[in-house]
Amino acid sequence: MRTIPVKASWQARAISAFLRTFKRRHTLIERAGAAGLYVRATRNFVGHLARFFPYRRAGLRFHPAPGAPVPAEWIIPLDAVPKRTLLFLHGGGYLMCSPRTHRTLTTFFARQFPARVLAPAYRLAPENQFPAALDDVTACYRWLRAQGIPAKEIVLAGDSAGGGLLLGLLLRLRDAGEALPAAAACLSPWTDLAATGDSLVTNTFSEVFYYGESVAIAAKLYLGPTPSTHPLASPLYADLHGLPPLIIHASDSEGTRDDSVRFAAKARAAGVPVQFKLWPGLPHVWQAFLPFIPEARASLDEIVEFLKNPPVS
Numbered sequence: 529m530r531t532i533p534v535k536a537s538w539q540a541r542a543i544s545a546f547l548r549t550f551k552r553r554h555t556l557i558e559r560a561g562a563a564g565l566y567v568r569a570t571r572n573f574v575g576h577l578a579r580f581f582p583y584r585r586a587g588l589r590f591h592p593a594p595g596a597p598v599p600a601e602w603i604i605p606l607d608a609v610p611k612r613t614l615l616f617l618h619g620g621g622y623l624m625c626s627p628r629t630h631r632t633l634t635t636f637f638a639r640q641f642p643a644r645v646l647a648p649a650y651r652l653a654p655e656n657q658f659p660a661a662l663d664d665v666t667a668c669y670r671w672l673r674a675q676g677i678p679a680k681e682i683v684l685a686g687d688s689a690g691g692g693l694l695l696g697l698l699l700r701l702r703d704a705g706e707a708l709p710a711a712a713a714c715l716s717p718w719t720d721l722a723a724t725g726d727s728l729v730t731n732t733f734s735e736v737f738y739y740g741e742s743v744a745i746a747a748k749l750y751l752g753p754t755p756s757t758h759p760l761a762s763p764l765y766a767d768l769h770g771l772p773p774l775i776i777h778a779s780d781s782e783g784t785r786d787d788s789v790r791f792a793a794k795a796r797a798a799g800v801p802v803q804f805k806l807w808p809g810l811p812h813v814w815q816a817f818l819p820f821i822p823e824a825r826a827s828l829d830e831i832v833e834f835l836k837n838p839p840v841s
Contacts (some may be wrong), residue, residue, distance in 0.1 A: 536809030540821045544811050566748065571624040572680050578629040581816055585646060588638055593646060597667035600648040601627040603634050608642040615709075616647045617665055617697075619688030619718075622652055622750040626837035630687070633715075633828075634817050637685060640832050646672065650693075657752035658761050662696050667696060669709075670720065672839040673762035683835045687813045688784070689750075691717025693765035695771075695791075702770050711773045711838035713831045716813050717791065718784055719764040721747035722756040724810070725786030726830040736811045743783065743826045764791050773838040778828050779810040801839045805830070 536544075587607050593600040604610070614637050618630040627634065627647035638645045646718060650664035686694035691714035701708055728740030747756055759766030766785065774795060778788035785806070792804035807814070810823055815831075818824040 536807075537822050540810050540814060540817075540823060543817060543820060544736045544809075547811060549623055556609065567623050570621070573623050574620060574629060576829075578625075581629075581632040582819070583631040583635040584639070585635075588635055589717055593648075595671070596646070596648065597671050598648050598650060598664045600646055601634075603631075603638040603645040603647070605638050605642040605644075610638075610642045610644045612641060612643040612710075613672060613682050613683070614638075614641065614643040614645045614835070615665070615669060615672065615682060615684050617650070617684070617686035617690035617693045618647065619686065619690040620652075621718075621746040622658075622661055622689045623625075623746060630816070632818055633687065636637055636818060636828055636830065640828070641696075641836065643683070653750040653753075658750055658754045658758070658840050660775040661693055661750075662700065662760060665693055665697050667702065670706075673707070680710050683710040683838075684709050684712040684718070685715070685831070685835070686713075687816070688717035689718045691715055691776075692719050692721075692761075692763060692787075695719065695766075696760040698771050699760055699763060699766050699768075708770075708772045711775070711835050712771075713835055714774060714776045714788070714823075715761060715831075716778045716782060716784060717763075717788060718743075719762060719787040719791040720784075721751060721762040722765075723747060725784065725790070727785040727787075728783050728788075731781055731785060734809075736779040738783060740783050764794065768795045768800055771795065771800045772799075773803075773834075773840075775831055775834040777805050777807065777815075777831065779808070779812065779814060780806050781809050782812040784812070803834055803839075 589604045593602050616634050619627045634645045634647050648668045651660040668724050684694050723744040732740040757765045778793050792802050795802045815824045815827050
């Protein structure tokens with residue numbers, strides 16, 4: 529594990545302070561214990577927040593993916609010939625967000641890689657509980673393969689719940705004996721839906737989006753009757769052998785820090801090539817705050833370089 533020996537930028541600290549004002553307000557609804565209110569409030573919160581995430585459309589083409597098994601968005605660079613296809617799985621606790629809310633990230637990958645980016649709108653909980661989201665993204669990966677795209681030309685990326693979903697997809701493909709993608713990137717992945725990480729308690733006030741106790745609430749809404757340690761929902765509890773090279777970036781101040789720390793250690797012990805970096809004092813999935821936080825560009829540049837040239841597994 530490598531830790532950057534510097535403090536967070538002033539931009540990151542300012543944005544974190546701003547986000548905590550929203551956290552205090554919408555956490556009152558979380559603690560009321562009303563699942564319907566919780567989901568509506570958080571979806572509205574993230575929808576409003578996403579308006580502040582700018583992205584550049586220039587040089588990119590956006591269009592639906594005709595024939596895809598679920599609604600999905602293609603983002604394709606116009607001034608370069610992409611050599612890879614990137615399947616991007618958005619986060620949002622399995623309860624919220626969409627390809628549109630994550631265009632800051634998908635457009636960066638499309639432009640800087642460059643790559644064709646497919647971002648599926650997988651089904652959300654609690655209306656559609658586990659394994660609906662996993663079924664959707666598995667179908668999307670298989671659809672890409674059916675279009676004649678070799679597995680070695682596909683890479684994956686996902687943030688938060690999307691990072692956990694990405695790992696569940698890899699585990700399902702491995703167990704089915706299917707060809708795995710060349711590499712995958714996890715941005716603050718949610719790997720432990722049993723919510724056992726110490727950082728959920730120790731970082732409950734430094735985390736700017738949620739209190740630690742709300743993680744178990746979101747997990748239950750997604751899992752329904754499924755055990756919280758099911759390996760395809762909580763990859764931390766899976767046998768991790770045979771996975772492709774992974775890059776994992778997380779913040780030392782986020783609530784799910786230990787989801788990344790423990791998963792990276794377990795994956796390495798299973799022989800998986802893992803490049804793991806723990807960044808200091810940054811918001812959960814700070815990469816989405818590009819260009820406001822300088823660490824966002826630094827992290828994404830490292831991730832793109834890894835996906836372009838992954839180590840041999």
